Amino acid sequence: MDADLVVAGAGPVGLAVAVLAATSGFAVLVADPRLAAAGGAPIDKACGEGLLPVGLGRLRALGVDPPGRPIAGIRYVGAEGGPAVEAHFRAGPGRGVRRTVLHQALAARAAEVGVDMLGAAVTGFAQDGAGVQVRLRGGGGESVARGRWLVGADGLHSSVRRAAGLAHGGGRGRGGPAAGSPTLPRYGLRRHAVTSPWTDFVEVHWARHGEAYVTPVADDLVGVALLSRGRPGSWAAGLAGFPRLAERLGAASGPVRGAGPLRQTTRRRVAGRALLVGDAAGYVDALTGEGISVGVAQAQALVAALRQGDPERYERAWWAVTRRYRALTGALVAASGQPWVRPLIVPAARRLRPAYAGLVNLLE
Numbered sequence: 001m002d003a004d005l006v007v008a009g010a011g012p013v014g015l016a017v018a019v020l021a022a023t024s025g026f027a028v029l030v031a032d033p034r035l036a037a038a039g040g041a042p043i044d045k046a047c048g049e050g051l052l053p054v055g056l057g058r059l060r061a062l063g064v065d066p067p068g069r070p071i072a073g074i075r076y077v078g079a080e081g082g083p084a085v086e087a088h089f090r091a092g093p094g095r096g097v098r099r100t101v102l103h104q105a106l107a108a109r110a111a112e113v114g115v116d117m118l119g120a121a122v123t124g125f126a127q128d129g130a131g132v133q134v135r136l137r138g139g140g141g142e143s144v145a146r147g148r149w150l151v152g153a154d155g156l157h158s159s160v161r162r163a164a165g166l167a168h169g170g171g172r173g174r175g176g177p178a179a180g181s182p183t184l185p186r187y188g189l190r191r192h193a194v195t196s197p198w199t200d201f202v203e204v205h206w207a208r209h210g211e212a213y214v215t216p217v218a219d220d221l222v223g224v225a226l227l228s229r230g231r232p233g234s235w236a237a238g239l240a241g242f243p244r245l246a247e248r249l250g251a252a253s254g255p256v257r258g259a260g261p262l263r264q265t266t267r268r269r270v271a272g273r274a275l276l277v278g279d280a281a282g283y284v285d286a287l288t289g290e291g292i293s294v295g296v297a298q299a300q301a302l303v304a305a306l307r308q309g310d311p312e313r314y315e316r317a318w319w320a321v322t323r324r325y326r327a328l329t330g331a332l333v334a335a336s337g338q339p340w341v342r343p344l345i346v347p348a349a350r351r352l353r354p355a356y357a358g359l360v361n362l363l364e
């Protein structure tokens with residue numbers, strides 16, 4: 001065996017699995033083509049970059065405490081004007097952390113606990129009663145790694161999910177209903193703006209066709225994520241739907257990164273010795289900013305199951321650790337998909353402030 005666990009994907013959830021498994025005594029190999037493609041630079045990705053208090057706690061439990069800007073709570077803002085509504089996190093602050101900073105912190109921790117990392121893509125695998133043979137492409141050639149388990153932490157468009165026969169469709173992609181239709185799949189774009197954060201809240205701006213959320217990530221920088229139904233056009237076209245926010249933001253900084261369709265469903269998380277985790281295991285939406293935290297909770301459940309040598313235990317635990325996220329985020333996305341509901345969301349949150357505060361404090 002080259003490793004006990006071969007992990008496909010060095011995103012936050014793949015690295016969380018790696019750290020937890022290595023500290024439980026497993027030998028771990030993580031493969032990700034972007035470890036090589038970026039020439040050693042930290043991996044970036046479209047992300048709102050907000051860590052809610054529960055998620056921050058889960059990362060700290062891994063020995064990872066990345067620097068960033070404290071986040072006091074969540075503020076909903078109507079893009080067309082009107083008073084905003086905000087709620088503080090009762091459990092203490094969350095944190096806005098640049099994606100690259102988070103990757104660096106997780107990768108450093110993984111190296112510290114003895115995880116091997118390889119710049120290669122997982123292209124397929126075979127399994128038998130004793131283990132998995134994982135095909136890799138990278139570093140100028142093809143190779144095979146042998147392990148006891150393969151963990152697919154390879155994101156929304158997971159190739160491990162496909163190879164394991166666990167894919168369940170997903171977003172509808174091109175074509176389909178007219179722009180703005182609630183049945184169109186959702187996508188996200190992310191960029192930064194050079195400006196001093198004007199608030200220590202994550203602001204979610206609600207417009208007719210999408211949401212913009214703004215996260216303070218450094219003293220002179222905010223992250224802006226645009227979420228919309230249907231394939232997004234340019235960054236400028238997306239931001240034009242939020243004129244008051246666009247006016248407030250300073251110069252844009254860095255590349256635009258995109259992701260989607262966001263909604264991904266899977267038949268199961270476990271196929272013999274292959275297990276899916278994080279976005280690869282199924283994803284609802286970025287609207288509530290919980291992907292990393294819920295992913296780390298899945299990582300904990302996965303490693304606990306493998307310590308018992310019982311992957312089916314992870315299948316059951318996955319449903320439990322994602323239940324609240326699937327229900328709450330799914331309900332919010334479904335409701336906000338109705339065009340007549342969207343203009344009512346911020347006023348309703350204002351009128352039902354205790355309920356809004358309760359919901360903010362249910363988020364992970």
Ligand SMILES: Cc1cc2nc3c(=O)[nH]c(=O)nc-3n(C[C@H](O)[C@H](O)[C@H](O)COP(=O)(O)OP(=O)(O)OC[C@H]3O[C@@H](n4cnc5c(N)ncnc54)[C@H](O)[C@@H]3O)c2cc1C
Binds near residue numbers: 277
């Ligand atoms: C617009 C947007 C805003 C968001 N905002 C937030 C937020 O504020 N807070 C939050 O917690 N979450 C947020 N999320 C969700 C969060 O980004 C994801 O849930 C999180 O990144 C999932 O981590 P992961 O490790 O499962 O997958 P990823 O981060 O996608 O990592 C997957 C890795 O797998 C690698 N990979 C792909 N194919 C292969 C292969 N064949 N072999 C090996 N490796 C492969 C990729 O290179 C990548 O590095 C947001 C998402 C979007 C799209």
